[in-house]
Amino acid sequence: MDKSWATFGRDLHLDLTGPGGLRAGLTRALREAVRTGRLAPGTRLPSTRSLAADLGIARNTVAETYADLVAEGWLSARQGSGTHVADRAQPHAVPARRPAGPGHRAAPRFDLTPGTPDVSAFPRTAWLAAARRALTAAPHEAFGYGTARGRPELRAVLADYLARARGVRADPERIVVCAGFMQGLALVSRALRAAGGGPGRAAGRRGAADRGPGTTPDGWRPGDGTVATESYGLDFHRHVIGRAGLRTVPLTVDAHGARTAELAGLDDVRAALLTPAHQFPTGVPLHPGRRAEALNWAAEHGALILEDDYDGEFRYDRQPVGALQGLDPDRVVYMGTSSKSLAPALRLSWMVLPDRLVDPVLAVKSTGEWQSGSLDQLTLAEFLSSGAYDRHLRGMRLRYRRRRDALVAALAAHAPHVRVSGIAAGLHAVLELPPGTEQSIVTAARWQGLALEGLSRFRDPAATEPARDGLVVAYGRPPDHSFAGVLDALLRALPPEPQAD
Structure with missing residues (x-):
């Protein structure tokens, strides 16, 4: 043959x-x-x-x-x-693109833009060991296509971990594993659009006889609606919600977080997307009174709180602020991710859903959405259950706190006129600037080889409160060996201290 x-x-x-x-x-x-x-x-x-x-x-x-x-x-x-x-048979090289002109600047040497942790600190050895153990123990069916809900091993371990570390009240059957936070937000938004959201402030406590046609027993109805978002936040979150067919409306953000009292004055708001533990980007936790206001509003209007707990595990000066979901798991969608604690490349996030939202979200996710790889899910489950995740987080908290302290000390010594805020937790700080100076300082930072975002980059164009000038400094992103150079470049870009008359 x-x-x-x-x-x-x-x-x-x-x-x-x-x-x-x-x-x-x-x-x-x-x-x-x-x-x-x-x-x-x-x-x-x-x-x-x-x-x-x-x-x-x-x-x-x-x-x-x-x-x-x-x-x-x-x-x-x-x-x-x-x-x-043959060694000399070289391919024809594509000519390199010439700089656009005399104003062309080289790629930045240092990156202080938020959104990514120090990926050089990914625990490769411990992750590889967990992957080997998970692969050895994996059942044969784990090598199939998987399910929309996610691997049961990971969901069970996550339920225990979130309860212990974040105060989340989770049952594994209410956890859905996603390929990143953005997918989770898109799924919830599409589920709200398809299955319905809160009926608006006028219908929050109506009886069954008073509900309109097509309204579900809990007061939800399909159709158009609005999601309230914080006036300072990520624009692509608003875009994801918009692509699902929902509108967004901004909530004012101040020194105590989002002004949740504004929710009661808004019509047809089905959900509010909040960052209660560490507002992004201002860095403040949501005030306890405002947490209560948000939950009361959700209960009264049959609405939801979408809790983005993007970096809640990184708190330095006192105990972490517990998840809002623990106070009312029937009104809060808890959304967490491994992108800040481990690495964005894993594409692993999770949602803890109210019972009424589980089936609508799974129905949307089962229509062709990407699934997270089963082997990575099994590896994360093993990483969590073995204690390696906790050990990694403890090490990274110490590392990030040292950088934060070095940033604060450098500013105090060389730029005492620049106030730093939002430093109790997370991977970034806000440097407050005099009005009208933000853009010029961002430009000066570029000339120092520093990629940096101004606070205005994160302001909702529909926001009504006065704009604030500031820099969002992601001190968690650069690797340790370059951090001294990062601080030097940042200090050179900052404006000098104003001279007294």
Whole structure:
């Protein structure tokens, strides 16, 4: 029985069509593959027998083609070592794009933009050990496509961890694993749009006889609606909500977080997206009184709180602020992620849903949404249950706190006129600036090789409160070895202290 083509050497994608017959087509295809760099210098080619079998042509045709290309200098061949792409057969280089002009600046040396932790500190050794244990113990069905809800092993471990570390009241059956926070927000938004949201302030406590047609027993109804978002936050969160067919309206943010009392004055608001533990980007926790206001509003109007607990595990000066969900799990969607605690590349996040929202979210997620890889889910479950996650977080808290302290000390010594806030938790701080100076300082930072975002970058254009000038400094992002250089560049970009008259 002849050997299958799949048993021979490495595969080559070669198109033999064109004038001149098979030999000419093969010569042309190999020459083009070398010229364009698809076959790099030094690459070993399949034997004449293997390639002939793969392509379904005569072995002599391949041998003659190889000989022709060796003679031309494209290939090299030595007895006993096979045929290789010649070392001097360099592909044509694509010309580098020239700078746009004299104002062109090189890529920044240091990155202080928020959104990413210190990825150089990812616990590779511990993660690999957990992956090996998880892979060894994985049931056969774990290598299938998975389910919309997520691996049961991870959901069970998450329920225990979130209760212990964040005060979340979670049952594994109410946890849905997602491929990142953005997917979770999109799923909830689409579920609200499809299955309905809060009926608005006028209908919060109506009886069944008073509900309109199509309204569910708990007061929800399908159709258009609005989600309240914090006036300072991430614009792509608003975009995700908008793409789901819902509108957004801003809630004012001040020194105590979002002004949740404003919710009672808004019509047709089905949910409020909040960052209670550490407002992004201002860095303040939501005041206890406002937490109570938000929950009371949700209960009265049949609405939801979407709790973004993006970095709640990183608190430095006192005990972490517990999750809002623990106070009312039937009104709060808790949303957590591994993007700040481990790395964004894992694409692992989770939602703890009220009972009434589980089926609508799963219905949306089952229509073709990406699933997180089962093996990564099993690895995270093992990482959590073994205690490696807690050990990693303790180490990273110490590392990030040292950087925060170094930032505060450097500002106190060299720029005492710049006030820093939002430093009790998280991976970033806010440097407050005089009105009208933010953009010029962001530009000066670029000239110092520093990528930096101003506070205005995160302000909702629909916000009504006066704009604030400031810098959002993500001290958690640069690796340790570069942090001294980061501080030097930042201090050079800051304005000098105003001189007294």
